[in-house]
Amino acid sequence: MTSGNDETLLDGIGPAFSRLRRRVPASRRDATRNLVLNVVTGGDGELTVGGLAEELGVDQSVASRMVADCISAGYLLRAASQEDGRRTVLKLTPEGADLRDGFAKAQRAAYEHITRDWPEGERLEFARLLVKYVEASARLRREDA
Structure with missing residues:
Protein backbone atom coordinates (compact mmCIF):
# COMPACT_ATOMS: atom_id res chain seq x y z
CA MET A 1 0.00 0.00 0.00
CA THR A 2 1.29 3.44 -0.88
CA SER A 3 1.07 6.55 1.27
CA GLY A 4 -0.47 9.84 0.24
CA ASN A 5 3.00 11.24 -0.50
CA ASP A 6 3.80 8.21 -2.67
CA GLU A 7 0.51 8.63 -4.54
CA THR A 8 1.33 12.28 -5.19
CA LEU A 9 4.77 11.28 -6.43
CA LEU A 10 3.36 8.61 -8.74
CA ASP A 11 0.64 10.98 -10.02
CA GLY A 12 3.41 13.41 -10.99
CA ILE A 13 5.06 10.98 -13.43
CA GLY A 14 2.84 11.84 -16.41
CA PRO A 15 3.20 15.60 -16.07
CA ALA A 16 6.96 15.18 -15.51
CA PHE A 17 7.33 13.18 -18.72
CA SER A 18 5.34 15.83 -20.61
CA ARG A 19 7.69 18.58 -19.35
CA LEU A 20 10.83 16.64 -20.10
CA ARG A 21 12.78 18.56 -22.68
CA ARG A 22 15.19 16.86 -24.96
CA ARG A 23 18.21 19.09 -25.13
CA VAL A 24 19.62 17.26 -28.14
CA PRO A 25 19.09 16.77 -30.99
CA ALA A 26 17.97 20.32 -31.61
CA SER A 27 15.72 20.11 -34.66
CA ARG A 28 12.58 18.07 -35.24
CA ARG A 29 14.26 16.39 -38.22
CA ASP A 30 17.25 15.42 -36.07
CA ALA A 31 14.96 14.09 -33.34
CA THR A 32 13.09 11.97 -35.88
CA ARG A 33 16.29 10.66 -37.43
CA ASN A 34 17.70 9.85 -33.99
CA LEU A 35 14.55 7.93 -33.13
CA VAL A 36 14.56 5.95 -36.38
CA LEU A 37 18.28 5.12 -36.21
CA ASN A 38 17.98 3.93 -32.61
CA VAL A 39 14.99 1.72 -33.36
CA VAL A 40 16.68 0.22 -36.43
CA GLY A 57 3.19 3.48 -32.82
CA VAL A 58 2.68 5.37 -36.08
CA ASP A 59 0.97 4.58 -39.39
CA GLN A 60 3.06 2.75 -41.95
CA SER A 61 2.90 5.78 -44.27
CA VAL A 62 4.44 7.96 -41.54
CA ALA A 63 7.20 5.41 -40.92
CA SER A 64 7.78 5.17 -44.68
CA ARG A 65 8.32 8.94 -44.91
CA MET A 66 10.70 8.83 -41.93
CA VAL A 67 12.68 6.03 -43.58
CA ALA A 68 12.72 7.81 -46.95
CA ASP A 69 14.23 10.88 -45.28
CA CYS A 70 16.95 8.79 -43.63
CA ILE A 71 17.68 6.97 -46.90
CA SER A 72 17.90 10.19 -48.92
CA ALA A 73 20.26 11.63 -46.29
CA GLY A 74 22.46 8.54 -46.57
CA TYR A 75 21.81 7.18 -43.06
CA LEU A 76 19.80 4.06 -43.94
CA LEU A 77 19.54 1.66 -46.82
CA ARG A 78 17.09 -1.04 -47.80
CA ALA A 79 18.48 -4.55 -48.10
CA ALA A 80 17.15 -8.03 -48.79
CA SER A 81 16.37 -9.98 -45.66
CA GLN A 82 18.83 -12.75 -44.85
CA GLU A 83 15.91 -14.72 -43.38
CA ASP A 84 13.46 -14.22 -46.26
CA GLY A 85 14.78 -12.75 -49.51
CA ARG A 86 11.29 -11.51 -50.44
CA ARG A 87 11.34 -9.02 -47.54
CA THR A 88 13.15 -5.71 -47.50
CA VAL A 89 14.81 -4.71 -44.24
CA LEU A 90 16.46 -1.54 -42.99
CA LYS A 91 20.19 -1.28 -42.35
CA LEU A 92 22.29 1.55 -40.98
CA GLU A 112 25.44 14.47 -17.15
CA HIS A 113 24.88 18.24 -17.22
CA ILE A 114 21.30 18.00 -15.94
CA THR A 115 22.26 15.62 -13.14
CA ARG A 116 25.62 17.25 -12.34
CA ASP A 117 24.56 18.12 -8.78
CA TRP A 118 23.21 14.65 -7.99
CA PRO A 119 25.19 12.15 -5.95
CA GLU A 120 26.91 9.67 -8.29
CA GLY A 121 24.90 6.75 -6.92
CA GLU A 122 21.62 8.51 -7.72
CA ARG A 123 22.78 9.39 -11.25
CA LEU A 124 23.67 5.77 -11.97
CA GLU A 125 20.54 4.37 -10.31
CA PHE A 126 18.28 6.74 -12.24
CA ALA A 127 20.03 5.83 -15.50
CA ARG A 128 19.65 2.12 -14.72
CA LEU A 129 15.97 2.48 -13.83
CA LEU A 130 15.22 4.67 -16.85
CA VAL A 131 16.76 2.10 -19.21
CA LYS A 132 14.84 -0.66 -17.41
CA TYR A 133 11.59 1.33 -17.78
CA VAL A 134 12.13 1.91 -21.51
CA GLU A 135 12.98 -1.76 -22.12
CA ALA A 136 9.87 -2.90 -20.22
CA SER A 137 7.74 -0.44 -22.16
CA ALA A 138 9.08 -1.72 -25.50
CA ARG A 139 8.54 -5.34 -24.42
CA LEU A 140 4.93 -4.63 -23.44
CA ARG A 141 4.30 -2.82 -26.73
CA ARG A 142 5.57 -5.86 -28.67
CA GLU A 143 3.43 -8.21 -26.54
CA ASP A 144 0.34 -6.06 -27.11
CA ALA A 145 0.92 -5.97 -30.88
Missing part, protein backbone atom coordinates in the same frame (compact mmCIF):
# COMPACT_ATOMS: atom_id res chain seq x y z
CA THR A 41 19.78 -0.71 -34.42
CA GLY A 42 18.06 -1.58 -31.17
CA GLY A 43 15.83 -4.40 -32.34
CA ASP A 44 16.12 -8.11 -31.82
CA GLY A 45 16.46 -8.90 -35.51
CA GLU A 46 15.76 -7.59 -38.95
CA LEU A 47 13.46 -4.58 -39.09
CA THR A 48 11.06 -3.65 -41.88
CA VAL A 49 9.25 -0.35 -42.37
CA GLY A 50 6.14 -2.04 -40.97
CA GLY A 51 8.09 -3.14 -37.90
CA LEU A 52 9.38 0.39 -37.44
CA ALA A 53 5.83 1.74 -37.65
CA GLU A 54 4.71 -0.78 -35.04
CA GLU A 55 7.62 0.02 -32.72
CA LEU A 56 6.98 3.77 -32.98
CA THR A 93 25.00 2.95 -43.22
CA PRO A 94 28.36 3.93 -41.70
CA GLU A 95 27.16 7.57 -41.85
CA GLY A 96 23.99 6.56 -40.01
CA ALA A 97 26.02 4.82 -37.32
CA ASP A 98 28.19 7.92 -36.95
CA LEU A 99 25.13 10.18 -36.66
CA ARG A 100 23.50 7.86 -34.11
CA ASP A 101 26.73 7.76 -32.08
CA GLY A 102 26.96 11.55 -32.18
CA PHE A 103 23.40 11.88 -30.91
CA ALA A 104 24.14 9.39 -28.12
CA LYS A 105 27.22 11.32 -27.02
CA ALA A 106 25.30 14.59 -27.00
CA GLN A 107 22.43 13.01 -25.06
CA ARG A 108 24.85 11.58 -22.49
CA ALA A 109 26.47 14.99 -22.11
CA ALA A 110 23.03 16.54 -21.57
CA TYR A 111 22.17 13.89 -18.96
Whole structure:
Protein backbone atom coordinates (compact mmCIF):
# COMPACT_ATOMS: atom_id res chain seq x y z
CA MET A 1 0.00 0.00 0.00
CA THR A 2 1.29 3.44 -0.88
CA SER A 3 1.07 6.55 1.27
CA GLY A 4 -0.47 9.84 0.24
CA ASN A 5 3.00 11.24 -0.50
CA ASP A 6 3.80 8.21 -2.67
CA GLU A 7 0.51 8.63 -4.54
CA THR A 8 1.33 12.28 -5.19
CA LEU A 9 4.77 11.28 -6.43
CA LEU A 10 3.36 8.61 -8.74
CA ASP A 11 0.64 10.98 -10.02
CA GLY A 12 3.41 13.41 -10.99
CA ILE A 13 5.06 10.98 -13.43
CA GLY A 14 2.84 11.84 -16.41
CA PRO A 15 3.20 15.60 -16.07
CA ALA A 16 6.96 15.18 -15.51
CA PHE A 17 7.33 13.18 -18.72
CA SER A 18 5.34 15.83 -20.61
CA ARG A 19 7.69 18.58 -19.35
CA LEU A 20 10.83 16.64 -20.10
CA ARG A 21 12.78 18.56 -22.68
CA ARG A 22 15.19 16.86 -24.96
CA ARG A 23 18.21 19.09 -25.13
CA VAL A 24 19.62 17.26 -28.14
CA PRO A 25 19.09 16.77 -30.99
CA ALA A 26 17.97 20.32 -31.61
CA SER A 27 15.72 20.11 -34.66
CA ARG A 28 12.58 18.07 -35.24
CA ARG A 29 14.26 16.39 -38.22
CA ASP A 30 17.25 15.42 -36.07
CA ALA A 31 14.96 14.09 -33.34
CA THR A 32 13.09 11.97 -35.88
CA ARG A 33 16.29 10.66 -37.43
CA ASN A 34 17.70 9.85 -33.99
CA LEU A 35 14.55 7.93 -33.13
CA VAL A 36 14.56 5.95 -36.38
CA LEU A 37 18.28 5.12 -36.21
CA ASN A 38 17.98 3.93 -32.61
CA VAL A 39 14.99 1.72 -33.36
CA VAL A 40 16.68 0.22 -36.43
CA THR A 41 19.78 -0.71 -34.42
CA GLY A 42 18.06 -1.58 -31.17
CA GLY A 43 15.83 -4.40 -32.34
CA ASP A 44 16.12 -8.11 -31.82
CA GLY A 45 16.46 -8.90 -35.51
CA GLU A 46 15.76 -7.59 -38.95
CA LEU A 47 13.46 -4.58 -39.09
CA THR A 48 11.06 -3.65 -41.88
CA VAL A 49 9.25 -0.35 -42.37
CA GLY A 50 6.14 -2.04 -40.97
CA GLY A 51 8.09 -3.14 -37.90
CA LEU A 52 9.38 0.39 -37.44
CA ALA A 53 5.83 1.74 -37.65
CA GLU A 54 4.71 -0.78 -35.04
CA GLU A 55 7.62 0.02 -32.72
CA LEU A 56 6.98 3.77 -32.98
CA GLY A 57 3.19 3.48 -32.82
CA VAL A 58 2.68 5.37 -36.08
CA ASP A 59 0.97 4.58 -39.39
CA GLN A 60 3.06 2.75 -41.95
CA SER A 61 2.90 5.78 -44.27
CA VAL A 62 4.44 7.96 -41.54
CA ALA A 63 7.20 5.41 -40.92
CA SER A 64 7.78 5.17 -44.68
CA ARG A 65 8.32 8.94 -44.91
CA MET A 66 10.70 8.83 -41.93
CA VAL A 67 12.68 6.03 -43.58
CA ALA A 68 12.72 7.81 -46.95
CA ASP A 69 14.23 10.88 -45.28
CA CYS A 70 16.95 8.79 -43.63
CA ILE A 71 17.68 6.97 -46.90
CA SER A 72 17.90 10.19 -48.92
CA ALA A 73 20.26 11.63 -46.29
CA GLY A 74 22.46 8.54 -46.57
CA TYR A 75 21.81 7.18 -43.06
CA LEU A 76 19.80 4.06 -43.94
CA LEU A 77 19.54 1.66 -46.82
CA ARG A 78 17.09 -1.04 -47.80
CA ALA A 79 18.48 -4.55 -48.10
CA ALA A 80 17.15 -8.03 -48.79
CA SER A 81 16.37 -9.98 -45.66
CA GLN A 82 18.83 -12.75 -44.85
CA GLU A 83 15.91 -14.72 -43.38
CA ASP A 84 13.46 -14.22 -46.26
CA GLY A 85 14.78 -12.75 -49.51
CA ARG A 86 11.29 -11.51 -50.44
CA ARG A 87 11.34 -9.02 -47.54
CA THR A 88 13.15 -5.71 -47.50
CA VAL A 89 14.81 -4.71 -44.24
CA LEU A 90 16.46 -1.54 -42.99
CA LYS A 91 20.19 -1.28 -42.35
CA LEU A 92 22.29 1.55 -40.98
CA THR A 93 25.00 2.95 -43.22
CA PRO A 94 28.36 3.93 -41.70
CA GLU A 95 27.16 7.57 -41.85
CA GLY A 96 23.99 6.56 -40.01
CA ALA A 97 26.02 4.82 -37.32
CA ASP A 98 28.19 7.92 -36.95
CA LEU A 99 25.13 10.18 -36.66
CA ARG A 100 23.50 7.86 -34.11
CA ASP A 101 26.73 7.76 -32.08
CA GLY A 102 26.96 11.55 -32.18
CA PHE A 103 23.40 11.88 -30.91
CA ALA A 104 24.14 9.39 -28.12
CA LYS A 105 27.22 11.32 -27.02
CA ALA A 106 25.30 14.59 -27.00
CA GLN A 107 22.43 13.01 -25.06
CA ARG A 108 24.85 11.58 -22.49
CA ALA A 109 26.47 14.99 -22.11
CA ALA A 110 23.03 16.54 -21.57
CA TYR A 111 22.17 13.89 -18.96
CA GLU A 112 25.44 14.47 -17.15
CA HIS A 113 24.88 18.24 -17.22
CA ILE A 114 21.30 18.00 -15.94
CA THR A 115 22.26 15.62 -13.14
CA ARG A 116 25.62 17.25 -12.34
CA ASP A 117 24.56 18.12 -8.78
CA TRP A 118 23.21 14.65 -7.99
CA PRO A 119 25.19 12.15 -5.95
CA GLU A 120 26.91 9.67 -8.29
CA GLY A 121 24.90 6.75 -6.92
CA GLU A 122 21.62 8.51 -7.72
CA ARG A 123 22.78 9.39 -11.25
CA LEU A 124 23.67 5.77 -11.97
CA GLU A 125 20.54 4.37 -10.31
CA PHE A 126 18.28 6.74 -12.24
CA ALA A 127 20.03 5.83 -15.50
CA ARG A 128 19.65 2.12 -14.72
CA LEU A 129 15.97 2.48 -13.83
CA LEU A 130 15.22 4.67 -16.85
CA VAL A 131 16.76 2.10 -19.21
CA LYS A 132 14.84 -0.66 -17.41
CA TYR A 133 11.59 1.33 -17.78
CA VAL A 134 12.13 1.91 -21.51
CA GLU A 135 12.98 -1.76 -22.12
CA ALA A 136 9.87 -2.90 -20.22
CA SER A 137 7.74 -0.44 -22.16
CA ALA A 138 9.08 -1.72 -25.50
CA ARG A 139 8.54 -5.34 -24.42
CA LEU A 140 4.93 -4.63 -23.44
CA ARG A 141 4.30 -2.82 -26.73
CA ARG A 142 5.57 -5.86 -28.67
CA GLU A 143 3.43 -8.21 -26.54
CA ASP A 144 0.34 -6.06 -27.11
CA ALA A 145 0.92 -5.97 -30.88
